[in-house]
Amino acid sequence: MNRTRKTGRALAAGTLLVSLAAAAPEEERMEKTVRTDAEWRALLTPEQYRVTRQQGTERACSGPFHDHHAPGTYACVGCGLPLFSSDHKFDSGTGWPSYFQPVVPAHVATRVDRSHFMVRTEVLCARCDAHLGHVFEDGPPPTGLRYCINSVALRFEPRSPAK
Numbered sequence: 575m576n577r578t579r580k581t582g583r584a585l586a587a588g589t590l591l592v593s594l595a596a597a598a599p600e601e602e603r604m605e606k607t608v609r610t611d612a613e614w615r616a617l618l619t620p621e622q623y624r625v626t627r628q629q630g631t632e633r634a635c636s637g638p639f640h641d642h643h644a645p646g647t648y649a650c651v652g653c654g655l656p657l658f659s660s661d662h663k664f665d666s667g668t669g670w671p672s673y674f675q676p677v678v679p680a681h682v683a684t685r686v687d688r689s690h691f692m693v694r695t696e697v698l699c700a701r702c703d704a705h706l707g708h709v710f711e712d713g714p715p716p717t718g719l720r721y722c723i724n725s726v727a728l729r730f731e732p733r734s735p736a737k
């Protein structure tokens with residue numbers, strides 16, 4: 575199968591993934607991005623590293639995206655995989671950017687997080703295992719889910735006005 579097939583949309587750098595997102599069966603074979611700890615430290619800012627590689631949490635309202643309303647896609651800061659869309663973003667009032675669903679379900683992974691004397695569902699990038707935040711079951715329709723995500727785990731890519 576030709577994995578470099580382009581869609582008709584205007585694509586930014588790293589766009590193979592956007593193409594893959596449009597071709598659902600390809601998601602099953604997503605290849606992992608694996609880096610050493612030293613490589614992640616070199617690639618990320620200290621705060622990005624602390625949150626995404628050490629399961630940290632940014633201070634509420636400290637990130638750039640909790641009150642951010644521009645149309646576009648929020649990609650993984652570690653590997654560029656599109657994770658969330660402004661179309662699914664809502665104001666949760668928590669101080670963290672919140673979404674009721676990922677842009678493509680297979681782009682996020684979840685696992686049980688029993689830290690801090692709580693049982694929560696951790697949300698990770700499916701490709702590079704970056705810690706993104708947690709998902710809770712008190713979100714709005716249509717899913718009832720609230721993906722509570724750290725701004726520093728995300729990189730915003732504005733939607734092309736030519737679309």
Ligand SMILES: [Zn+2]
Binds near residue numbers: 653655699702
């Ligand atoms: Zn990633």
